[in-house]
Amino acid sequence: xxxxxxxxxxxxxxxxxxxxxxxxxxxxxxxxxxxxxxxxxxxxxxxxxxxxxxxxxxxxxxxxxxxxxxxxxxxxxxxxxxxxxxxxxxxxxxxxxxxxxxxxxxxxxxxxxxxxxxxxxxxxxxxxxxxxxxxxxxxxxxxxxxxxxxxxxxxxxxxxxxxxxxxxxxxxxxxxxxxxxxxxxxxxxxxxxxxxxxxxxxxxxxxxxxxxxxxxxxxxxxxxxxxxxxxxxxxxxxxxxxxxxxxxxxxxxxxxxxxxxxxxxxxxxxxxxxxxxxxxxxxxxxxxxxxxxxxxxxxxxxxxxxxxxxxxxxxxxxxxxxxxxxxxxxxxxxxxxxxxxxxxxxxxxxxxxxxxxxxxxxxxxxxxxxxxxxxxxxxxxxxxxxxxxxxxxxxxxxxxxxxxxxxxxxxxxxxxxxxx
Numbered sequence: 001x002x003x004x005x006x007x008x009x010x011x012x013x014x015x016x017x018x019x020x021x022x023x024x025x026x027x028x029x030x031x032x033x034x035x036x037x038x039x040x041x042x043x044x045x046x047x048x049x050x051x052x053x054x055x056x057x058x059x060x061x062x063x064x065x066x067x068x069x070x071x072x073x074x075x076x077x078x079x080x081x082x083x084x085x086x087x088x089x090x091x092x093x094x095x096x097x098x099x100x101x102x103x104x105x106x107x108x109x110x111x112x113x114x115x116x117x118x119x120x121x122x123x124x125x126x127x128x129x130x131x132x133x134x135x136x137x138x139x140x141x142x143x144x145x146x147x148x149x150x151x152x153x154x155x156x157x158x159x160x161x162x163x164x165x166x167x168x169x170x171x172x173x174x175x176x177x178x179x180x181x182x183x184x185x186x187x188x189x190x191x192x193x194x195x196x197x198x199x200x201x202x203x204x205x206x207x208x209x210x211x212x213x214x215x216x217x218x219x220x221x222x223x224x225x226x227x228x229x230x231x232x233x234x235x236x237x238x239x240x241x242x243x244x245x246x247x248x249x250x251x252x253x254x255x256x257x258x259x260x261x262x263x264x265x266x267x268x269x270x271x272x273x274x275x276x277x278x279x280x281x282x283x284x285x286x287x288x289x290x291x292x293x294x295x296x297x298x299x300x301x302x303x304x305x306x307x308x309x310x311x312x313x314x315x316x317x318x319x320x321x322x323x324x325x326x327x328x329x330x331x332x333x334x335x336x337x338x339x340x341x342x343x344x345x346x347x348x349x350x351x352x353x354x355x356x357x358x359x360x361x362x363x364x365x366x367x368x369x370x371x372x373x374x375x376x377x378x379x380x381x382x383x384x385x386x387x388x389x390x391x392x393x394x395x396x397x398x399x400x401x402x403x404x405x406x407x408x409x410x411x412x413x414x415x416x417x418x419x420x
Contacts, residue, residue: 011067064092068107217285260349324366365392
């Protein structure tokens with residue numbers, strides 16, 4: 001399976017050599033594979049004619065980039081006035097109809113302008129009482145804008161799917177054609193703007209691939225912590241975790257003491273912890289994304305990249321996952337909860353050390369934050385505005401939450417310290 005988008009560049013080579021080279025370089029910088037027949041990496045089988053080799057390569061492309069200029073190029077079928085470039089387009093369009101590739105067509109601005117002028121001239125000539133041979137000579141007379149205006153106009157009308165469109169307008173056909181956009185250009189920048197907008201959505205391929213891999217890893221992390229109910233509904237016990245923590249508030253001076261929990265509450269919370277126990281969450285892609293510019297923004301004023309809210313959220317998620325995995329080591333939480341249940345007998349209250357309850361609450365809070373952050377980030381990667389979710393505090397001790405927040409040294413604080 002191909003990992004990189006593949007582009008086939010189709011045009012006459014003589015008058016587009018520099019542009020073809022520039023487009024190839026740009027696309028390869030974006031992480032794409034580019035098939036251009038004049039380059040050694042095109043693949044040139046010695047036992048196959050160059051025309052057949054070019055037509056065969058089109059089937060391996062995801063995008064067909066057509067460049068139309070003033071020249072017609074070599075004939076593939078001279079009697080039918082089909083050039084090799086036009087035959088490449090026709091081959092690509094058949095693949096397009098099968099949903100196997102997309103076509104992006106360009107025509108030089110001056111050629112496009114001449115097209116309408118030539119059509120008007122041909123219409124005028126057809127109305128004159130002149131020898132048809134002379135009319136044909138005038139129509140095919142080359143100019144700086146076109147080596148064969150008649151063949152060029154026919155080609156442009158085919159690419160624009162004019163006849164099929166008119167048939168639909170007249171009611172003789174039901175479906176409008178696709179793949180018929182023709183973009184005019186006068187510079188390399190015009191071509192790149194179209195490619196960036198239609199193919200990459202303003203984002204290099206490496207970034208697009210990175211975002212897709214990140215989304216997949218976030219979904220894997222979330223799926224490891226989510227619960228599927230008896231009816232098949234998927235959920236996470238956000239409300240139950242908050243309700244339990246609010247029902248049994250803890251304070252720092254109780255750290256070495258014991259407390260008691262209603263059996264029903266204990267059993268419900270214990271069920272959540274059993275579900276979360278033993279979960280293995282991986283950060284392979286997340287670590288790579290945080291060391292790249294995928295979720296960064298370029299600041300033109302400073303000329304540097306800056307962290308977005310999504311980037312900060314992903315960094316927080318990584319910290320939460322690491323804490324969750326550390327708390328899970330050895331299965332100590334489940335062991336402690338089991339021991340508490342054993343000591344409780346059948347009474348309505350279950351005794352537990354506050355220190356053990358803190359660890360259990362931290363496990364649940366970390367899972368709460370991981371799922372919340374993963375959900376917000378996936379929605380952001382799907383194109384929605386990023387909204388930072390409400391997160392559980394880093395400690396279940398109510399009286400320490402504000403103190404820890406005050407004592408936390410932020411990146412901004414560190415910058416101020418270093419600047420002094």
